[in-house]
Amino acid sequence: MKKKPVIKCDECKSQHECCLTGAWVDLEEAKKILKLGIKGGEFYQLEEDKNFPSGYRIGTSVNDNPCTFLTPKGLCSIHTIDYNLKPVHCIEFPYENGELAPFVEYLCVAVKSKRKKKEAQVAFR
Numbered sequence: 251m252k253k254k255p256v257i258k259c260d261e262c263k264s265q266h267e268c269c270l271t272g273a274w275v276d277l278e279e280a281k282k283i284l285k286l287g288i289k290g291g292e293f294y295q296l297e298e299d300k301n302f303p304s305g306y307r308i309g310t311s312v313n314d315n316p317c318t319f320l321t322p323k324g325l326c327s328i329h330t331i332d333y334n335l336k337p338v339h340c341i342e343f344p345y346e347n348g349e350l351a352p353f354v355e356y357l358c359v360a361v362k363s364k365r366k367k368k369e370a371q372v373a374f375r
């Protein structure tokens with residue numbers, strides 16, 4: 251059986267990297283986050299999605315721009331104020347339903363570096 255990769259976010263030195271294109275958030279989570287009144291933190295692009303508990307998801311950035319909740323110091327402003335309100339998707343990333351999330355090789359530095367190492371090994375064979 252194929253071994254699942256283990257990604258340790260607490261050891262990551264670029265924790266903001268996976269926030270550079272924003273995240274999808276359940277609409278009900280977003281409503282609670284908005285009540286925090288975080289300056290500059292906004293949501294865009296409401297879409298139906300049955301994979302989210304409310305049946306709707308909404309994004310924290312537009313056009314692959316950084317998440318609007320990312321601080322200039324590279325921290326998550328929601329996490330800083332109330333970890334319990336941090337979007338589930340962000341807490342689980344780079345996993346989703348127990349598997350590596352889609353596009354993880356473009357968003358997570360740890361997976362990117364593993365991919366590069368593998369490519370280098372193939373190139374030197």
Ligand code: SF4
Binds near residue numbers: 262266267268344357
């Ligand atoms: S998901 Fe990847 S880039 Fe984001 S904090 Fe974890 S290891 Fe770092």
Ligand code: SF4
Binds near residue numbers: 272
């Ligand atoms: S909500 Fe926080 S953890 Fe999620 S992408 Fe934005 S800054 Fe990153």
